[in-house]
Amino acid sequence: MHIVVCIKQVPDSAQIRVHPVTNTIMRQGVPTIINPYDLFALEQALQVRDHHGGEVTVLTMGPPMAEESLRKALTYGADRAILLTDRHFAGSDTLATSFALSQAIAKIGNSFGSPDIVFTGKQTIDGDTAQVGPGIAKRLDLVQLTYVAKVTSIDLRTRAITVERRSEGGTHVLKSELPCLITMLEGSNAIRRGSLDDALRAARSEIVKWNAVEAGIEDITKCGLRGSPTVVKRVFAPTPREQKAVQIDTVEKAVQDVANEL
Amino acid sequence: MKKDLPEQFRDYRHVWVFMELERGHVHPVSFELLGEGRRLADQLGVQLAGIILGPPGDSTLHAAAEAFAYGADLVYLVEEPLLTDYRNEPFANALTDLVITHKPEILLLGATTLGRDLAGSVATTLLTGLTADCTGLDVDEDGSLAATRPTFGGSLLCTIYTLNCRPQMATVRPRVMRMPQRSNKPIGRVIRHDWRMLEEDIVTKVVGFLSDDRSGNANLAYADVVVAGGLGLSNAENLLLIKDLALTIGGDYGCSRPLVQKGWMPADRQIGQTGKTIRPKLYIAAGISGAVQHRVGVEGADLIVAINTDPHAPIFDFAHVGVVTDAVSFLPALTEAFTRRLAPANRLRLVN
Ligand SMILES: Cc1cc2nc3c(=O)[nH]c(=O)nc-3n(C[C@H](O)[C@H](O)[C@H](O)COP(=O)(O)OP(=O)(O)OC[C@H]3O[C@@H](n4cnc5c(N)ncnc54)[C@H](O)[C@@H]3O)c2cc1C
Ligand SMILES: Cc1cc2nc3c(=O)[nH]c(=O)nc-3n(C[C@H](O)[C@H](O)[C@H](O)COP(=O)(O)OP(=O)(O)OC[C@H]3O[C@@H](n4cnc5c(N)ncnc54)[C@H](O)[C@@H]3O)c2cc1C
Missing domain, CATH: 3.40.50.1220 (TPP-binding domain)
Known part of the structure; x- marks a missing residue:
């Protein structure tokens, strides 16, 4: 069984500040982390592998320093890590991102065996669109299972998979088939502490780096800014409200104020 | 002045709102979107359509009536038994087919688990832009959709345009937009769209649903x-x-x-x-x-x-x-x- 997990390196957004004068994001010195939602995807992938055998390949698209997050993923127990990095990818929106990632996944399939499952997180904490998973599924023509809270069963012989999918007002139980793409919900499985063996292996491992051509991308105009139909025209801080709260200090007054609204 | 678009997009017109129908109920976010859609359509001087995909029957017709009551000028309707429960394959296929046939310039969906699942597939198939979780929607001088959304965990806002592709797609979370006033406008023009898919060709089957109601949510x-x-x-x-x-x-x-x-x-x-x-x-x-x-x-x-x-x-x-x-x-x-x-x-x- 071959599983690909897409992870994204993101700024630890709890620490992001906006420049008070220029209103631009101050990224300098902000530490980066693996997108927290992706860790649930990775853990689920590792559990499936531990149970059914096979390999887990982690994939990220990002600047050279995204190698850190891949190494981290190896310490948790992933078997192989691939960094997709190229100046041509800069400025990608979700359409261009899912194009590049899907091309890389196809290449991974050719090189290391076709994936049975591709996992992504539910969404990232920076771009926060939840669109890349569905984008990859469509490009690779994989069955798409989003907001999965639980992988209930996988039968490798019949290629059947059953999952619980979170939906409005409840949970759907879906029966589907491999290969598929799953976007994993938070809270499903906390990431394991990797073993010492994995930590040692991760430190020594060579991270495979692919540029666009190496990933098998022929049409570079589908990548980066050129391949992105959306453009961010303006970034700005929300305007603070002028009025501050009216302070009150007795229960009676609070009850009165609140009661007037009921 | 109207923006000059590539040839193949010039006849994309009108504003569409996807009406989210699950287990017989229209999700209220659809009404909130109709309120926004109405404003955009009026600014552009075009029509507002409600898009309904569902099984034949009362709930689907009821959704159509509600679309008009909340401001739609017309409704596109796809009625098919296999659209009873939401599944990505048939819904994405049917919505894509509608868009290609009738060419809207703006398509809005709720940023619910259903809406996000569907919007991502449709936008990718159409190779167009999709702006997520918008908190503000406006029409620019050249008629483009200016979609504003929070980013970096809400600490910043940004305004996003879909430049040279149509439709311009956006999702909005429930409760972000105001609920518009419901009117008693009667049912208007309903355009039925012929679309078929075979159950055998749909890989994913819904085998159960556990409602939250029981757990008190x-x-x-x-x-x-x-x-x-x-x-x-x-x-x-x-x-x-x-x-x-x-x-x-x-x-x-x-x-x-x-x-x-x-x-x-x-x-x-x-x-x-x-x-x-x-x-x-x-x-x-x-x-x-x-x-x-x-x-x-x-x-x-x-x-x-x-x-x-x-x-x-x-x-x-x-x-x-x-x-x-x-x-x-x-x-x-x-x-x-x-x-x-x-x-x-x-x-x-x-x-x-
Ligand atoms: C990507 C991202 C997404 C996030 N999404 C969300 C989100 O959706 N929702 C969310 O809530 N947070 C979210 N957060 C977290 C958010 O940044 C804050 O950390 C969080 O909201 C803080 O929770 P809090 O106010 O309960 O705790 P704290 O910030 O620790 O505040 C506790 C407050 O309680 C007050 N207090 C202490 N003792 C008492 C007392 N006895 N009586 C009265 N007051 C007392 C303190 O003065 C303090 O103001 C997100 C963060 C990130 C990075
Ligand atoms: C301010 C701002 C606003 C933006 N708004 C939009 C918008 O509305 N629409 C739009 O199309 N684009 C938007 N983008 C661009 C978008 O953030 C990037 O395309 C980003 O690379 C991927 O989107 P995401 O972070 O939302 O990922 P999501 O779609 O939220 O990510 C889902 C999952 O996909 C996987 N994944 C995502 N990115 C990568 C990666 N680089 N490598 C490996 N796996 C990955 C992860 O598993 C992740 O959990 C915006 C960018 C900025 C800076």
């Missing part, structure tokens, strides 16, 4: 009164104080994110950027600092009451009423005062 996003607790409550037991107050004043309860992370409350009680957006008449926040990620989920409330020991807590920057005190002793006092006030004998006084 109320509809937080649509509650009129919400009481929420944060880390300032110190421990899980103190959450009872929140629930008590909510019960007393007929409201629902929620929390800030750290409480979910600690396992003190289930994830669907989380309010904020990565939880629920709420728009109640009254929001009471106890022991919540008011981080921007929390703030963006509650700003639509008519009255925000904050209880916090720190007079400089950021929540006082956007709350309407602030109480600087220990929530653990204040909450029971508040609950008791309300119990007295709301006792049948005292009802009249409250009304006056």
Whole structure:
């Protein structure tokens, strides 16, 4: 069984500040982390592998320093890590991102065996669109299972998979088939502490780096800014409200104020 | 002046709202979107259409009637038994087919689990732009859609355009936009769209549905009164104080994110950027600092009451009423005062 997990390196957004004068994001010195939602995807992938055998390949698209997050993923127990990095990818929106990632996944399939499952997180904490998973599924023509809270069963012989999918007002139980793409919900499985063996292996491992051509991308105009139909025209801080709260200090007054609204 | 588009997109016109129909009910976010869609269509001088995909029967026709009542000029309808439960394959296929046939310039969907699942597939198939979780939608001088959304966990806003592709697609979370007034406008033009798919060709089957109702999960996003607790409550037991107050004043309860992370409350009680957006008449926040990620989920409330020991807590920057005190002793006092006030004998006084 071959599983690909897409992870994204993101700024630890709890620490992001906006420049008070220029209103631009101050990224300098902000530490980066693996997108927290992706860790649930990775853990689920590792559990499936531990149970059914096979390999887990982690994939990220990002600047050279995204190698850190891949190494981290190896310490948790992933078997192989691939960094997709190229100046041509800069400025990608979700359409261009899912194009590049899907091309890389196809290449991974050719090189290391076709994936049975591709996992992504539910969404990232920076771009926060939840669109890349569905984008990859469509490009690779994989069955798409989003907001999965639980992988209930996988039968490798019949290629059947059953999952619980979170939906409005409840949970759907879906029966589907491999290969598929799953976007994993938070809270499903906390990431394991990797073993010492994995930590040692991760430190020594060579991270495979692919540029666009190496990933098998022929049409570079589908990548980066050129391949992105959306453009961010303006970034700005929300305007603070002028009025501050009216302070009150007795229960009676609070009850009165609140009661007037009921 | 109207924007000059590539040849193949020039005849894309009109604004569409995808009407989310699940288990016979239209999701209220669809009405909120019709309100926005109406405004955009009027600005552009085009028509507003409601898009309905569902099984033949009353619920689908009812959804069509509601679309008109909330402002649509026409409805596109695909009726097919295999559109009974939402599944990505048939829904994405049918919606894509509709778009290719009838060419809208703007397509709006709710940023629900269903809407996000569907929008991503359709946008990728059409190779067009999709702006997620918008909080503001506007039409620019050249007729382009200017979609504003929070980013970086809500600390910043950005305005996004879909330049040379059509339709311009966007999703909006429930409760972010105002609910428009419902009118008694009669059913208007309904265009039935012929679309077929075979059940054998659809890989995914729905084998069950577990409703939240049983586990007592109320509809937080649509509650009129919400009481929420944060880390300032110190421990899980103190959450009872929140629930008590909510019960007393007929409201629902929620929390800030750290409480979910600690396992003190289930994830669907989380309010904020990565939880629920709420728009109640009254929001009471106890022991919540008011981080921007929390703030963006509650700003639509008519009255925000904050209880916090720190007079400089950021929540006082956007709350309407602030109480600087220990929530653990204040909450029971508040609950008791309300119990007295709301006792049948005292009802009249409250009304006056
Ligand atoms: C301010 C701002 C706003 C933006 N708004 C939009 C918008 O509305 N629409 C739009 O199309 N684009 C938008 N973008 C661009 C978008 O953020 C990027 O395309 C980003 O690379 C991927 O989107 P995401 O972070 O939302 O990922 P999501 O779609 O939220 O990610 C889902 C999952 O996909 C996987 N994944 C995502 N990115 C990668 C990666 N680089 N490598 C490996 N796996 C990955 C992860 O498993 C992740 O959990 C915006 C960018 C900025 C800076
Ligand atoms: C990507 C991202 C997404 C996020 N999404 C969300 C989200 O959706 N929702 C959300 O809520 N957060 C979210 N957060 C977290 C957010 O940044 C804050 O960390 C969180 O809201 C803080 O929770 P809090 O106010 O309960 O705790 P704290 O910030 O620790 O505040 C506790 C407050 O309680 C007060 N207090 C202490 N003792 C008492 C007392 N006895 N009585 C009264 N007051 C007292 C303190 O003065 C303080 O103001 C997100 C963060 C990130 C990075």
